[in-house]
Amino acid sequence: MADETHLFEATSVSERLAAEALIVDVDGFEGPLDLLLTLARTQKVDLRKISVLHLAEQYLVFVERAKALRIELAADYLVMAAWLAFLKSRLLLPPDPEAEGPSAEDLAAHLAFQLERLQAMREAAASLMARDQLGREFFARGEPQGIARVRRTEWRATLLDLMQAYARIRTRDEFRPYAFDRKDVYTLEQALDRLRTMIGFSGEWNELSAYLPEDWTADPARWRSATAATFLASLELAKQGQIEIRQRENFAPIAIRARTEPRDR
Amino acid sequence: MTDDAPLFPVPPLAEQERMVEAMLFASAAPLSLRDMERRMPRGCDPAEALMLLRRRYEGRGVHVTRVGDAWAIRTAPDLGHLMSHETLEQKKLSRAAVETLAIIAYHQPVTRAEIEEIRGVAVSRGTIDQLLELEWIRLGRRRMTPGRPVTFVVTEGFLDHFGLETARDLPGLRELRAAGLLDSKPLPGTPGPEDEEDEEDDIPVGQSELFED
């Protein structure tokens, strides 16, 4: 083939080296389209004005050459070679008006489009990667607050906590242990003791208020506490079956007396 | 919530600007206007505050940048050399990965078959995985064609990484489209996997649906 010279009898050393690289580096091509694009570039014309016929011939030469050098070509290279051989023959023959399907020119135009599109995407990829990139030319916040801490336990203490804690320790001796002030509280135990002792002397109904200790009736707070405790004590004794409780109507005085007969169980 | 009137007086715009500033500084990831609005007192308008803030940081060491529907503060690119300490060793992407990424960005939403058609070779599983892992691409809507193939689209993280305000700002996008190089043209005579008219309609949809969720 005459065209063989184009690729393999290149004039300059660098072109020859490039041509050899094509052969040696056949695995370096990402498929037939990639190879075609590389070959198309050797035409040194705008991809839009590429000669598909010429390109098909270049490709076929390449494949022949690879076979001669016993380089194993993947199946898709051979499929492409067959298709390009078909395309080449169609392009060389005058168009057959009877032929079905797309014309050879349509097929050639589509191949040219594919090459141009692949080339365009490669350039787009290159310009994308040439952009300033996050973490390379420009940077995000190095120490994000908040979001980065989401989903983990964060132990918190404020300055106020710290100062108060310190103050607490350093002034501990100024405080006495906290205890509820019982001065004005008449306990249930006291009331029970008093009631148990007094009830034995009385078989009559007596108002509950009569059982309050004398010195707990003057002060209202003490009176309330003693009344509540005594009432509770009476309920407790009633539950134990030791006394009976009576109240004639709502809010009427409550009266109690000792139970004489044991409660039937 | 039936009451529209805010319970407390709306903070003055200068105060809203401070709030937006604090939120954007605190976050490494871009924040949407909705994110900001949710965190601000009722009645605030982060969009307006944001414009003030953006102008304030013009020419400074850090900028307020738009990332899709969100906003972030990023250092000025000309000062990158000072941040060599912060530079993360980035795994070099293979040529296949870079090209696949570009094809997804410019053709989105795009199916795997279409990517292979454009590159002329099969797309290895690892390439897609790597891009998914980087969170630069994600699955888009399934294509309404036989087999309902999945599509791929680029993410907000992609825009953020490459400093793009929107996917429409991809370099040379307009020229490529004008030259018809973003059209999907099946080989004449062989019915393409999908109808060409559909494809043309799809593209603007793809651009707008990019950040829908």
Add this chain to the structure above:
Amino acid sequence: MTDDAPLFPVPPLAEQERMVEAMLFASAAPLSLRDMERRMPRGCDPAEALMLLRRRYEGRGVHVTRVGDAWAIRTAPDLGHLMSHETLEQKKLSRAAVETLAIIAYHQPVTRAEIEEIRGVAVSRGTIDQLLELEWIRLGRRRMTPGRPVTFVVTEGFLDHFGLETARDLPGLRELRAAGLLDSKPLPGTPGPEDEEDEEDDIPVGQSELFED
């Protein structure tokens, strides 16, 4: 290096301010002036640039704050509420831990035995471990006394967390009382475990050792 004259003209101060701004923003940890100077072109004066920057951020949504010997950009304290909804799962430090931390902060360098003496109860291993893990305290120099016990000091992280520039900024007992944080006067005739005047004197001693290594 014998030549003192910078090889390139020193960038104008406004430019240096931009650099400091970008570095503080992008850094994962507070930066000292030395850190900044090392990264900037020769002849730059980060201290002056920092002061300009600090002034610029006065009243803004974020501040340039000092953290020990270093500097960082932080959210303005009054805007902390905007950030709060992102911090999930906050637990209050136990009383034992807060007290131990307070004693270390006020008395550093301090040994475990001294902490126990001041608190009046044993300090559990877990409490110390937790504070170490939080990186609020670290081991200081061993005490030159029998047994050579280790001492504890607070860290930069502690200062950072509590918004203190130095541990010296912790108010003394007298100030605590003046601020109403202590409501009772010491009972006359019962001297505290230490004299109050000592307290004030104690702190500077510890201070000098605080960031020695």
